[in-house]
Amino acid sequence: MSVPSIDWSTLGFSYIKTDYRYLSHWSQDQWDAGVLSEDNVLHISEGSTALHYGQQCFEGLKAYRCKDGSINLFRPDQNALRMQRSCARLMMPSVSVEQFIDACTQVVKANEHFIPPYGSGGALYLRPFVIGVGDNIGVRTAPEFIFSVFCIPVGPYFKGGMKPCNFMISNYDRAAPNGTGAAKVGGNYAASLLPGSEAKSAGFADCIYLDPLTHTNIEEVGSANFFAITQDKQFVTPRSASVLPGITRLSLIQLAKDRLGLTVVEGDVPVGDLKKFTEAGACGTAAVITPIGGIQYNGELHVFHSQEEVGPVTQQLYKELTGIQSGDIEAPEGWIVKIQGA
Structure with missing residues (x-):
């Protein structure tokens, strides 16, 4: 050893x-x-x-x-x-x-x-x-x-603390309408390399994909799931046959509803509704939550809470989930498999 x-x-x-x-x-x-x-x-x-x-x-x-x-x-x-x-x-x-x-x-x-x-x-x-x-x-x-x-x-995804990032809407499709979008297969990620590279070259953290059938609804943020918070405290997240059902997303849905008292709405998230959201984020295993400062769409950068500070609801969700993962906050039943250290 x-x-x-x-x-x-x-x-x-x-x-x-x-x-x-x-x-x-x-x-x-x-x-x-x-x-x-x-x-x-x-x-x-x-x-x-x-x-x-x-x-x-x-x-x-x-x-x-x-x-x-x-x-x-x-x-x-x-x-x-x-x-x-x-x-x-x-x-x-x-x-x-x-x-x-x-x-x-x-x-x-x-x-x-x-x-x-x-x-x-x-x-x-x-x-x-x-x-x-x-x-x-x-x-x-x-x-x-x-x-x-x-x-x-x-190590921690964000060195020096969690910070908002800007993203751009992509013209590429992440997956086919009846393809493998809901499966965690390598081909989906290989196909995302070029769109992600072009977004980063343009000064963005990554790209956001719209639904492959109509190109009107937000689906995923790079290789992460999307969520947003509305003024009336709704937790909104896409639900589609071409969206990968993330474990972090699943966990945030339950915490938003049970611990923060938010109303959870799963379904179509029209890209034209960006103005309805006060906060937005990407969620996945690597970063847990990446706050979205702004989204570039049709030549305009739509800014949510701030490009410098993380929104209050996003902060609460992040603190709750990471506290559960590290054992500092009680976990919902069945979420943790405990392994005793040496």
Whole structure:
């Protein structure tokens, strides 16, 4: 076991090789028991469907060090269920919730010394994935599959505090109307690289995608979900067959309703209604919440609460969710899998 020499105060979001990762192989209609491996290189056939036809999906979740030394794994059952839906969409065998959580737990325990300390703002990021492998060349589902989970320590997304960012409406589509938008598959992210690069070159944090059918409704912010707050305290967020159902989004919906007393509205979010929102944000595992200062649309920058300060409701939501993740605020039932530290 290696002892990492990491400056927790400067830790960002980049690949760091940790000691162990979980590997399970599927063949003859079943997953094997799975093992922990020190090898971070996958050895797969050159004909693997993951390489040629994009038959793969992935997840992202975090484990947090708590004040008492224990570890909180945040809502892994929801990630497991979403991975099952992604696998079904791409004709891959599903991983049971039990195997998924057990794999994540094993990886966290085996790499516990890589978890950033309590109070640092960091976490242990886990990346589960399923890929089609084995000798193949035709367009068909793979003869074999790999389910793996690896982890990396990551620092706080916002160095020096959470700050609003500006975004621009994209002319590109993130996914097809009846495509794979609701599945967490690599092809969706590969397709987002060019639009995201063009937005950043224009001085924005990323782009915002409209619905692919009518191009009138906001759907996603880069690789994150969108939400907004109205003057009359509604929490508004898109709901569509081409939107990825995020775990952070799901959590914010419940907290907005149960803890902040907001009215939750899921459905179409017309881009023409930007003026109705007093606050807006993007939510996802990496940043939890990225406040949106302004959105560029039709040559005009629509500013919400402020381009310098985070809105009060967004601040409340962020404080509540991060407090739950780090163990400082009581979590709703079933949200935390507790792992005892050494």
